[in-house]
Amino acid sequence: MTALVTGNRQHSFAERGLDLYETPACATEALLRAEPVPLDVWEPAAGRGAIVNVLRAVGHEVIASDIADYGFPLDFQRNFLTETEAPADVECILTNPPFKWAEQFVAHALELCPVVIMLLRFAFLESERRSGILEGRGLARVHLFRKRLPMMYRDGWNGPKASSAMAFAWLVWRRDHTGPAIINRISWK
Numbered sequence: 470m471t472a473l474v475t476g477n478r479q480h481s482f483a484e485r486g487l488d489l490y491e492t493p494a495c496a497t498e499a500l501l502r503a504e505p506v507p508l509d510v511w512e513p514a515a516g517r518g519a520i521v522n523v524l525r526a527v528g529h530e531v532i533a534s535d536i537a538d539y540g541f542p543l544d545f546q547r548n549f550l551t552e553t554e555a556p557a558d559v560e561c562i563l564t565n566p567p568f569k570w571a572e573q574f575v576a577h578a579l580e581l582c583p584v585v586i587m588l589l590r591f592a593f594l595e596s597e598r599r600s601g602i603l604e605g606r607g608l609a610r611v612h613l614f615r616k617r618l619p620m621m622y623r624d625g626w627n628g629p630k631a632s633s634a635m636a637f638a639w640l641v642w643r644r645d646h647t648g649p650a651i652i653n654r655i656s657w658k
Contacts, residue, residue, distance in 0.1 A: 491516055491563040492588060493619045495657040497523040500586070500639045503612045503655045507560035507584055513549035513565045514574070517541045524563070532556045549574065555581045562586070571613040577644075582603050583644040609646040612639040612655045620658075 495522050500506065511515055512521050515533035518541035525532045532544045544556075545625040550573055550647040555562065566574035571589055579602060591613055594603060602608075618637050639655075 484609055490565070490568070491519045493657070494519065494523050494619050496565075496614075496637070496639075499614070499655050500588075500612060500656040501527060503653060504586065504610065504639065504641055506563065506586065509558045510561045510563050511559045511582070512564050513552070513562060513578075514566055515541060515543060520563065520565065521600045528561060530558075532559060549578055552577075552581065560584055564588070571600070572599055575599075575640075579642060579644075585642040587640050588637060589640050591638045593640070594638075595617055607642045607644050607646040608640065608650040610639075610641040610642045611650050611652045612641070613652060614638065615656050616658070 478582055501523070504531065506524070509532075510524055510529050511532045511534070514536050515521050515535045515540045518533065521533045521541070533541065534545045534547060534549065535541075536546070536548045538546055548652070550570065560583060562578040562582045563586040564574070564578075566586040568590070568600045571587070571593065575585065575587055575589075578587070591611075593599065594611065596603075614637055617635070
C-alpha cells in the first residue's frame with residue numbers, strides 16, 4: 470500500500486510524513502466508558518497529546534513518547550519500534566498508531582506489554598497477512614464505533630474538511646485472553 474484514502478483524496482506516504490493524525494477526544498472518552506483501562510499506560514505515538522490529555526484528566530498515569538517533537542511535553546523522544554522494553558510499571562500500551570506502521574506497532578506492543586489497546590481502521594481485521602497478531606495472541610475485544618468518528622486530519626492539513634469515510638474501532642489485546650474476540654458497538658456521543 471502506498472497511500473491512505475481519506476475522503477476522496479489519497480495521500481502518498483511522502484505527503485503523510487510521520488503519519489500524525491490526532492485522535493478526537495470523544496474516541497478516547499468512548500473507550501474509557503467501554504473498557505477497563507489499566508492505571509499505568511504508555512502512549513508511544515503521543516503526537517500533540519490528544520490521548521494522553523484525556524487519560525490524565527481521569528487519573529491515569531501516562532508515559533508519553535513519540536518519534537518526533539510536536540511541541541507536547543514528552544517523557545522521552547524515541548522510535549517505539551526500536552524500544553526493547555516497556556517503561557517500569559506500565560501495564561498497558563494504548564495508542565492511535567501511525568497507519569503506515571500499524572501492523573508493526575501492534576506486533577511490537579504485544580511483545581512488550583500484557584495489555585495493548587490500539588485505535589485502528591475496522592478493515593485492519595480483514596487481512597490474512599495479520600493472522601499472526603489477530604489470532605491466538607489474545608485479541609479480547611473490538612469496540613467498533615456505531616457512527617463514524619469525526620475526521621482525523623493529517624498534521625498540517627490545510628485542505629477542505631470532510632466527514633470521515635472510514636470505520637474505526639479500538640482493538641484490545643490481553644495476554645491472558647483465550648477464545649474469540651467480543652465485538653462491542655460503542656458510541657462516541
